[in-house]
Amino acid sequence: xxxxxxxxxxxxxxxxxxxxxxxxxxxxxxxxxxxxxxxxxxxxxxxxxxxxxxxxxxxxxxxxxxxxxxxxxxxxxxxxxxxxxxxxxxxxxxxxxxxxxxxxxxxxxxxxxxxxxxxxxxxxxxxxxxxxxxxxxxxxxxxxxxxxxxxxxxxxxxxxxxxxxxxxxxxxxxxxxxxxxxxxxxxxxxxxxxxxxxxxxxxxxxxxxxxxxxxxxxxxxxxxxxx
Amino acid sequence: xxxxxxxxxxxxxxxxxxxxxxxxxxxxxxxxxxxxxxxxxxxxxxxxxxxxxxxxxxxxxxxxxxxxxxxxxxxxxxxxxxxxxxxxxxxxxxxxxxxxxxxxxxxxxxxxxxxxxxxxxxxxxxxxxxxxxxxxxxxxxxxxxxxxxxxxxxxxxxxxxxxxxxxxxxxxxxxxxxxxxxxxxxxxxxxxxxxxxxxxxxxxxxxxxxxxxxxxxxxxxxxxxxxxxxxxxxxxxxxxxxxxxx
Amino acid sequence: xxxxxxxxxxxxxxxxxxxxxxxxxxxxxxxxxxxxxxxxxxxxxxxxxxxxxxxxx
Numbered sequence: 001x002x003x004x005x006x007x008x009x010x011x012x013x014x015x016x017x018x019x020x021x022x023x024x025x026x027x028x029x030x031x032x033x034x035x036x037x038x039x040x041x042x043x044x045x046x047x048x049x050x051x052x053x054x055x056x057x058x059x060x061x062x063x064x065x066x067x068x069x070x071x072x073x074x075x076x077x078x079x080x081x082x083x084x085x086x087x088x089x090x091x092x093x094x095x096x097x098x099x100x101x102x103x104x105x106x107x108x109x110x111x112x113x114x115x116x117x118x119x120x121x122x123x124x125x126x127x128x129x130x131x132x133x134x135x136x137x138x139x140x141x142x143x144x145x146x147x148x149x150x151x152x153x154x155x156x157x158x159x160x161x162x163x164x165x166x167x168x169x170x171x172x173x174x175x176x177x178x179x180x181x182x183x184x185x186x187x188x189x190x191x192x193x194x195x196x197x198x199x200x201x202x203x204x205x206x207x208x209x210x211x212x213x214x215x216x217x218x219x220x221x222x223x224x225x226x227x
Numbered sequence: 228x229x230x231x232x233x234x235x236x237x238x239x240x241x242x243x244x245x246x247x248x249x250x251x252x253x254x255x256x257x258x259x260x261x262x263x264x265x266x267x268x269x270x271x272x273x274x275x276x277x278x279x280x281x282x283x284x285x286x287x288x289x290x291x292x293x294x295x296x297x298x299x300x301x302x303x304x305x306x307x308x309x310x311x312x313x314x315x316x317x318x319x320x321x322x323x324x325x326x327x328x329x330x331x332x333x334x335x336x337x338x339x340x341x342x343x344x345x346x347x348x349x350x351x352x353x354x355x356x357x358x359x360x361x362x363x364x365x366x367x368x369x370x371x372x373x374x375x376x377x378x379x380x381x382x383x384x385x386x387x388x389x390x391x392x393x394x395x396x397x398x399x400x401x402x403x404x405x406x407x408x409x410x411x412x413x414x415x416x417x418x419x420x421x422x423x424x425x426x427x428x429x430x431x432x433x434x435x436x437x438x439x440x441x442x443x444x445x446x447x448x449x450x451x452x453x454x455x456x457x458x459x460x461x462x463x464x465x466x467x468x469x470x471x472x473x
Numbered sequence: 474x475x476x477x478x479x480x481x482x483x484x485x486x487x488x489x490x491x492x493x494x495x496x497x498x499x500x501x502x503x504x505x506x507x508x509x510x511x512x513x514x515x516x517x518x519x520x521x522x523x524x525x526x527x528x529x530x
Contacts (some may be wrong), residue, residue: 096339153393157373158385169373171390174365177399178404206400217393220310224385270479271492280483284492291496326506330499338492345488443500450507457514470519473512 009094010102011080019107020079031072032114038064039122050127057126058187059180061136062116062143065115069144070169072111073151075078076103077222081159087147089224096222097215101143104152128191135190135200139183142203149214150175156221239456240465242316255444255448260435268432275429282341285429290437292335292356295363296398298328298444303395304371306388316452318384319459321391322374323451327444329367333446336360353408359402366394380459 021028042060043053080086080103089099119140123133154172158164186199275282302324309318317434339357340350351357370387377383425433460466482489 011441014309098385150393152390157375157390163376167369167376170365170372171369174362174369174401175393178400179398181404182409185408209400214398221386221389224382224389227382227385267487274483279485281488283489284493287492287496326505330503334499337495341488341492341495345485351512397516403496419509446501447507450511451505454507454510454514456509458517461514461518465516467522470515473515473520 006094006098009092010098013099013102014106014109017103018109021106021110026112028114031068031111032118034071035064035115036118036122037070038067040125042127054127054129054191057123057128058132058136058184058191060126061119061122062139062180062184063189064181065140065144066147066173068115069112069147069151070172070176073107073148073155073172074165074168076107076148076152076155077159086159086222090223090226096219100141100152100156100218100222101215104148104218106144107152108148112148115142115144128187130192130194132187135196136187139201139203142200142207143179143183146179146203146207146210147176149210152218153214153221156218156224156225159222160225164202179203182206228316237458239315239463243453243456250446250449253442253446257439257446260439260442262435264432264439265436267428267435272428272432278346281342281345284338284430285471286432286436288335288338288342289433290440291331291338292360294440294444295332295335295360296337297441298324298331299366299398300389300395302328303388303391306384306391310392311387314379316383317387318381318450319455320448322384322387323448323455324444325367325370325374325387326451327447329364329371331440331444332360332364333365336364353409355406358409359405362401362405363398366398368396380455428450 021144034064042056046052046056057120077086080089090096091097116137119136120133151168151172154168154175155164157171158168161167182199182202186196186203189196189199264286267282272283274280302321305321307325308410309316310313311319336357339360343352343354343357344350370390373390374383374387401441457466457469480490481484
């Protein structure tokens with residue numbers, strides 16, 4: 001098996017998932033709606049004081065992104081599990097970790113990217129300064145793939161279970177905490193007009209770490225779940 | 228011969244018997260060390276010049292916090308051994324460790340909170356150590372929930388092993404991020420848990436309790452592992468024989 | 474040091490003794506739980522074995 005055909009398999013898998021997603025366009029909107037809705041609940045809950053809103057905005061937007069990512073990641077292997085193609089991946093001659101990475105990439109393009117694009121709007125709604133909105137965008141760009149990669153491990157462990165959803169959040173949310181801390185404090189720091197290179201490098205490091213480990217863990221977890 | 232020894236050790240029947248012999252040999256020293264630790268900690272050690280007698284909570288809080296981390300690492304290590312070499316006994320040890328580790332984490336949290344009340348004036352402060360400990364408790368609860376959700380014992384054990392490994396990679400990252408977060412959002416209170424140096428009269432009971440907790444973990448994990456082995460081997464002859472005798 | 478002073482813990486009696494009490498409780502529960510589980514398991518296994526023997530007879 002040469003690397004050429006592996007690259008092709010990787011790309012074919014992504015294209016297939018993207019086409020499936022385009023066919024079910026309406027479902028793509030759900031995580032975004034959820035993200036916007038949860039964020040707009042906060043001003044209603046804590047009052048519309050601009051100073052207060054700006055102070056909590058980074059944390060609120062990031063917690064909402066965390067929950068949106070958690071809800072959407074549940075479906076990363078769902079349809080493939082139900083129609084049996086997940087088992088075909090495990091039997092294929094390609095390394096499962098690469099196929100898993102393709103699935104996660106496609107899933108991020110479908111659910112993570114829209115969150116990213118809508119985030120400046122939320123920043124404006126909560127009164128973040130322009131510099132902070134830029135940083136918010138970059139943290140989401142670097143951070144949401146980490147959420148997808150970590151979430152995939154949890155989904156792979158719970159894919160066959162009836163009450164997987166509740167357990168998934170218990171498994172995955174604690175592991176999301178470092179991303180939340182670094183990302184929301186980066187936005188905070190930017191709002192105060194300070195440099196954020198250190199924060200962003202830390203999130204990038206998390207991304208690299210997740211990128212290099214999560215596909216293997218996910219593949220191993222799928223093998224266990226489907227055995 | 229060496230190989231043979233391991234093979235016999237790893238056979239469920241042999242393990243069950245050996246663990247049964249080992250448990251009292253661990254439990255009795257554990258009890259003695261605990262009593263000694265309590266004596267030196269509660270009676271012999273003088274009151275702290277700043278915290279008075281309230282610092283004596285440390286003799287439970289600190290060893291429990293050590294154990295909470297130690298057990299998670301043992302759990303992940305045993306899980307890895309089970310996954311890589313397909314040693315069932317390692318899986319059993321990993322899965323039996325989770326509730327004990329969760330108990331110690333809970334103890335560290337609750338004693339930290341009780342200690343915090345006279346020191347900080349409130350039951351809970353988002354101090355870096357307490358927060359890390361809280362997240363560690365969540366990690367343990369995730370492991371336990373996953374184990375309970377999967378019906379097949381072997382599948383459950385392997386899934387738990389993967390989760391524990393992912394968790395153990397994340398623990399240093401979580402710990403570091405929480406410390407970082409804490410220095411950024413430093414409140415008016417400063418942590419009083421860490422002391423630059425500790426007097427010998429306080430160090431002795433601390434170490435006694437730490438060793439006692441390690442022994443406690445050793446014999447309780449064996450007790451739990453025996454139950455797990457019984458359940459897995461319920462259809463084999465020796466378990467039925469054993470059951471008929473009781 | 475007399476006994477009353479010892480129990481008073483320099484005014485911190487509630488905090489110190491509740492910590493030690495909770496610790497004792499948690500540690501005891503962790504010992505009792507597997508003991509009870511073992512008995513329950515063995516009883517259950519013996520039950521099934523007996524039922525099977527009767528069915529075979």
